[in-house]
Amino acid sequence: MKVRSPMEIYRHLPQTNCGECGEMTCMAFASLLKERKKKLEECPPLMSDEYAEQREKIAEMLAPEIREVEIGVGDKAVKIGGEEVLHRHELTFFNRTALFYDVWDTLDADSLRERVHKIESWKKFYVGEFLRLNGIAVRSVSNDPEKFEECVKKVADTTDLPLVLCSFDPKIVERGLKHVAERRPLIYAATERSWSAFLELSKMYEVPVALFSQSLDVLTSLAVTFANAGVEDIVLDPCTHPMGKGLADTFTKFVKIRRAGIADGRKEIAYPLLSVPLTAWFFFDDPVEASYWEAIVASIFIIKYADIMILHGLQPHSLIVERTLVETIYTDPRRPVSVEPGLRIIGNPDGNSPLFLTTNFALTYYTVESDISSNKIDSYLLVVDTDGLGVEAAVAGGQLNADKVKDALEQYVDSRIEHRTIVIPGLAARISGETEEKTGWKVLVGPKDSGRIPDWIDKNWPPEV
Numbered sequence: 001m002k003v004r005s006p007m008e009i010y011r012h013l014p015q016t017n018c019g020e021c022g023e024m025t026c027m028a029f030a031s032l033l034k035e036r037k038k039k040l041e042e043c044p045p046l047m048s049d050e051y052a053e054q055r056e057k058i059a060e061m062l063a064p065e066i067r068e069v070e071i072g073v074g075d076k077a078v079k080i081g082g083e084e085v086l087h088r089h090e091l092t093f094f095n096r097t098a099l100f101y102d103v104w105d106t107l108d109a110d111s112l113r114e115r116v117h118k119i120e121s122w123k124k125f126y127v128g129e130f131l132r133l134n135g136i137a138v139r140s141v142s143n144d145p146e147k148f149e150e151c152v153k154k155v156a157d158t159t160d161l162p163l164v165l166c167s168f169d170p171k172i173v174e175r176g177l178k179h180v181a182e183r184r185p186l187i188y189a190a191t192e193r194s195w196s197a198f199l200e201l202s203k204m205y206e207v208p209v210a211l212f213s214q215s216l217d218v219l220t221s222l223a224v225t226f227a228n229a230g231v232e233d234i235v236l237d238p239c240t241h242p243m244g245k246g247l248a249d250t251f252t253k254f255v256k257i258r259r260a261g262i263a264d265g266r267k268e269i270a271y272p273l274l275s276v277p278l279t280a281w282f283f284f285d286d287p288v289e290a291s292y293w294e295a296i297v298a299s300i301f302i303i304k305y306a307d308i309m310i311l312h313g314l315q316p317h318s319l320i321v322e323r324t325l326v327e328t329i330y331t332d333p334r335r336p337v338s339v340e341p342g343l344r345i346i347g348n349p350d351g352n353s354p355l356f357l358t359t360n361f362a363l364t365y366y367t368v369e370s371d372i373s374s375n376k377i378d379s380y381l382l383v384v385d386t387d388g389l390g391v392e393a394a395v396a397g398g399q400l401n402a403d404k405v406k407d408a409l410e411q412y413v414d415s416r417i418e419h420r421t422i423v424i425p426g427l428a429a430r431i432s433g434e435t436e437e438k439t440g441w442k443v444l445v446g447p448k449d450s451g452r453i454p455d456w457i458d459k460n461w462p463p464e465v
């Protein structure tokens with residue numbers, strides 16, 4: 001994105017403040033465009049012929065440094081690339097590294113179905129949502145076009161996850177592609193020798209294509225050739241070596257390509273990057289060792305700068321590392337992870353059950369909620385809006401104070417709660433007195449660590465009158 005301030009976008013907007021975009025002013029809309037929270041089409045006046053030139057100008061200004069490529073269709077489609085910065089703290093990273101796990105065409109039907117199901121159904125609860133895997137990479141291992149075709153058909157019948165079709169032979173890829181082209185799979189991969197056939201496939205079926213070469217010069221030249229031929233939904237694979245000097249060289253190549261695309265503005269290689277940690281399995285016979293190295297290689301390239309990966313190991317210890325790391329790296333550093341404020345019901349509380357208070361920082365909320373619910377304490381949990389800060393920081397910064405507690409009690413607590421006692425976290429002890437004065441509620445100071453709530457409640461609830 002070549003725009004530094006919303007004012008630069010605002011200059012090209014209609015500037016009528018008509019409100020049709022749902023914002024009060026064109027300047028507010030410009031800020032949201034810059035943040036990628038609104039789309040150009042949401043300004044109806046800008047869509048008219050009168051503003052065609054301005055529309056084009058803004059679109060050009062807003063285009064991300066790294067091209068954004070979409071794989072798959074519908075709800076499960078994944079966007080990769082679209083990044084603006086080399087370091088997350090400079091802005092944020094936008095599109096999470098997409099994790100595709102492999103199946104192959106020598107698997108028997110039952111094993112294939114079972115593996116697809118495993119990939120599709122894996123999930124892990126993390127800060128309020130389920131993390132899942134993004135897609136399936138179908139590999140031709142047999143080199144038999146018929147087997148690959150059958151395998152792709154079976155996978156497509158079993159799942160609607162996005163697909164990558166993997167073979168260096170374009171004829172094999174096409175046998176699968178013709179059955180699933182409308183699902184917009186990524187075809188993997190065009191090489192120095194096969195590029196023209198892959199270019200044709202990509203144009204004919206209108207699907208994104210991965211380009212593969214160990215040489216950065218060749219990779220660049222392939223990318224330029226495809227772009228000049230009108231194919232720009234390109235993904236670059238500079239070849240992932242999982243061990244020793246090869247791994248170090250791979251890392252250098254990933255960094256070089258991304259730096260060239262973002263810092264040096266070299267549009268010709270500003271495309272999403274693909275890494276294949278699965279190569280670790282070609283080096284080790286022992287599955288424990290292979291999955292260990294695969295997870296290490298994946299971790300390196302999740303951090304710098306793979307936009308999509310092809311992996312093999314489905315062992316829980318690898319999946320948790322890989323998927324959780326993606327989530328951590330791609331969390332927006334500008335916003336604390338928060339939950340909605342309000343009153344939560346835990347278990348089956350009655351009018352005399354305890355009322356706990358916590359903040360809307362997601363990690364705090366889910367820890368407290370889990371400590372209470374896993375210990376089967378029927379209760380209410382009042383979640384105060386502290387701008388997503390945890391208890392200690394919110395008390396220090398004034399986001400959790402007596403007025404905030406009073407507002408939350410008035411807004412969310414109703415006649416279901418028949419008593420007037422609230423339990424605040426131990427880390428908020430210093431606001432207890434003022435909170436009692438302002439709210440008229442009796443305030444009990446609970447433990448600093450919510451893990452101690454079960455012991456604390458045994459000794460302190462019901463409160464003395």
Ligand code: SF4
Nearest residue numbers: 018019021026029043
């Ligand atoms: S719809 Fe367009 S012109 Fe109207 S306020 Fe929004 S940005 Fe401005």
